[in-house]
Amino acid sequence: MQRPPLSPRSVIATAADLADAHGLTEVTLSAVARVLDVRTPSLYGHVRDLAALRDGVTILALGELADRAGEAIAGRSGREALRALCDAHRDYARAHPGRWESLQRRAGDAVVRSDEAARSSRGLGAVLRGYGIDESDRVHATRLVGSFLNGFLHLEHVGSFAHSAPPADDSWALLIDRLHGLLAHWHTKDTK
Template sequence: MERAALTSAVVVADAAALADEAGFEAVTLSAVARRLGVQAPSLYSHVRDREALLDGVTALALGDLSQRIAAAIAGRAGRAALEGYTGAYREFARDAPGRWQSLQRRSGDIVVRSDAARQVVTLTRAVLRGYPVPEDQHVHAIRVLGATINGYLAIERIGGFDHSTPSPEVSWRKTVQVLDALLNNWPGDPQ
């Protein structure tokens, strides 16, 4: 079987597949090169270094996540949009665990300024427009949502909720309920 020509997109896509299969920490230039059947130096014309490769996976993950969020919140507002939004994150973490892990790191400026990152923020703001959260408070609400969702998913991923009842599913629904209540009763600025 003839291998596809190497491009930056091919290298990053393979790194993302490796992340989902073996964990994000397994993504190295040499591991990706082995998977692609080339020598590691061959990758340097497509990615600058490991950090650039990891940023590529993160940007790809943000694009994938934004598509899922867009589909999950389309035509919804308020609690229904929040449920779609949080559900999209949770499904993404389950379906693409390595790509989800890539979102749990400090990204380079190229990722932060990417269209995919802007799209996730835009979609998050769309969810927030269904709540009485003042626009000048959106940055705080986005941080609360991200911390809560990703914190829950990180603990769930390592099995931290498996040793007690109720099930993690019940606690997830409660978490979304609490987020809905918080967004509906957003506090004013602290003094």
């Protein structure tokens, strides 16, 4: 059987699969070359270096997550949209732990400028607009939601919730409700 030709897409997809199976730290040019049954120098025609390879995995993950989140929040607003967005992230992190891990690293300029990053950002922006949060405050609200998602999903992934009651699912639902309350009252001033 003839091997399909290498392309940037096939190299990055292989790296993403490798990350899901073994963790992002195991994604190296030589590991990807072994999976593809080629010599490492053959990859340099498709990815510049290890940083570009890992950025490619991040861009792939952002695009996949943007698609899932967009489908999940379509036609929803408020608490329903927030829960759908959060569930889409959680489901993705569980299904693709290495790709999710790639989203937890400092990204290069190619990631930041990518269409996939913009699409991913638009999904959360749509949810926050549904709460009436001013554009000037959206960066803060985005950081709040991102901190919740990244913190909870990381702790869940490493098993931090496995040894105590209640189940993580109970906390997940409760914390999304609390996050909804905070976002719904974003502009309420504390007079104390």
